[in-house]
Structure formats: C-alpha cells, structure tokens
Amino acid sequence: MKQFFKKKEGSLIIESLVASSLVIVGLLGLFRLMYISALKSQEAVHRLQAVYLASEGIEVVKNIIDNNLVTNSSFNSNLFQSNQYLSYDSTTVVPANSIIYFNNGIFDPNLSQGRSRTLFLRNIEINSDNTTVSVTSTVSWVENNGQSNQVVLSDKFYNWRK
16 A cells, blocks of 8 residues: 555646646636626616617607797697607607617617617607606617616606796
8 A cells, every 4th residue: 555655657647637627717717707797898888878868768858848838839749648769859759760770979760871770779658748748768678698678767847837
C-alpha cells in the first residue's frame, strides 16, 4: 500500500485537468452573467421606449383637447369613444395601424416607404362625457426571448374651462 502512494507518475496530468476544469467552469459562469446582463439591459431600453410611446399617446389626446379650446369646439369633439391606434395629428384622432414604425430616429404608427417595423404595438382607449376624458395608453411588445411585456399609462382630463 505504501508503494502505491509513493508513485507520483501522472499526478501532474490529473492536477492540470482539475485546474483547467475549474477555470472553464468559472469562465462559463462569467460569460453567462455577461449574457444575462446584456439581455436585461436590452429589456430596460425597450421598457423606456415603451413608456415614452405610451405617454406620447396620452399627449396626442391632450393636444386634441387643447386644440378644441383654441378653435372654440366642444371639450371632447374629435375624440372617438373606443380603442384607437393613434397617428399624431394635432386636430383629430386618426385611426392608424397599431404597429409602431421607425423612420430617421422618429417613431411613427404610419407605414410608408423607408420605415422599419419596431416590436411595439400601441393602443389608445378613450372614454369621454361632457366633463371628463379618460385615456389609457397601452404599449405591448415581445422580447427576443419570447417574454411578453406591457406598459399601461392612464390619465384623466377635466373640462375645467367651461
């Protein structure tokens, strides 16, 4: 038995295999961490863009209400009483595609030549009566890993100018 432990032949190869295995496992963990970090960073960018697009949808409705004041129209004229896919127009709600397109640094719901499709879908829900306009802007998208996400913003505008 003593002679078995005295033989040191091949121990260097085993030590090298164990050490290289530990280094490989450590590097794989590091690469996985970097991959997850890049995915989460991209998700954060998409969420920020979605919040911007949702707030833009509410701002379009606010601009229409303000335009109604300037033109002496009724408080809630030019607003539809249902779900809308808004295209920006300062005087009326124009139904458009729900898909948001990108053109020269600008998001736009209207498809025309030269615009590329984004992963965002926007829906604007408008409910109004004589004194209030309730707006809910929903932007949804699917990440590259298949995870569905959604940002919902709501606002209520009152006819305080009567």
